[in-house]
Amino acid sequence: MKTKTVMILLLALAAANIAIFFFNPEKALSVIFISKNYILEMLSILPPILILIGLFDVWVPKSFIEKAMGKASRLKGILFSILVGTAAMGPLYVAFPLGRSFLKKGASLFNVSIFLCVWASIKIPMILFEIKFLGADFAGLRLALTIPSIIAISWILSFILKGDGIYETA
């Protein structure tokens, strides 16, 4: 989305929030309060993660990523992508810039897609939480189904987007 579009939407949200304030101040404040909590939560982890991404961009050589996640990496590439996705921490919007630097450094679209989906859905603390609240049967079965699904999604995705040259060099 363009910066201008985002600015317009932000102004619309602000206008809506002010309008609601006149009809129902309690709700308007609740919107602000919830948003503030999320912003604080994000700011508590975003800066260090961005610093790590910047350092990664400068220090990790292209040849290493090319070898570990490139077209010729095969099974090792899949395992490496799953490992990085699981081990890394933070919300999905942090994975986007990192995934893009992987692509820039020669990783295959297939492996970057695996990395993104794994990052989004498989996290050890998250699994522990799921077991606690939804039961081990549910969590275990979902995990067992998620991994092959991610590989299938990424395979179909890389097949569909094969012709799009920009994704190889983006």
Added chain:
Amino acid sequence: MFALIIWILSALVLAVSFYHSRENTKDALKVSLKFFRALALSILMIVWSIGFLMTFLPSEAILNTVGQQAGIKGMVLAAFFGSLVLIQAFIAFPLAGAFLRQGADVRAIAAFVTTLVMVGVATAPLEIKFFGKRFTLWRNCLSFIFAIIIALIIGAVLR
């Protein structure tokens, strides 16, 4: 706790980097800043939208639509709901567990949890920024379809 670990880790790595090369570290921080600029406004927009959503969407209404009698329709609705909202998994799992105990359909819960983590309509603008429209559209659509398949299998096994 987790935040603290990340801060300490990045401070350590930054210190090591600075010790080895002042130039590289400066370049690295420039990259970080560039990403921050690309993310900041979009994040503010996403978060503000969540504020509206969480304030105006009553939870009883959600439960009525994903109860056991709602069946497949409830599951698809739950999958859409999971795609739209952006809730921390740490908040979503207890919520989903509470719904399950109150009689929500296990397929609906599985669809909700799976689309919640894999499909992101709210984060799509950011994804497009980094990977383009076609990648974002296809990744999210495929994830949605597979989430439904996963939910159906879980429903069949855990019934």
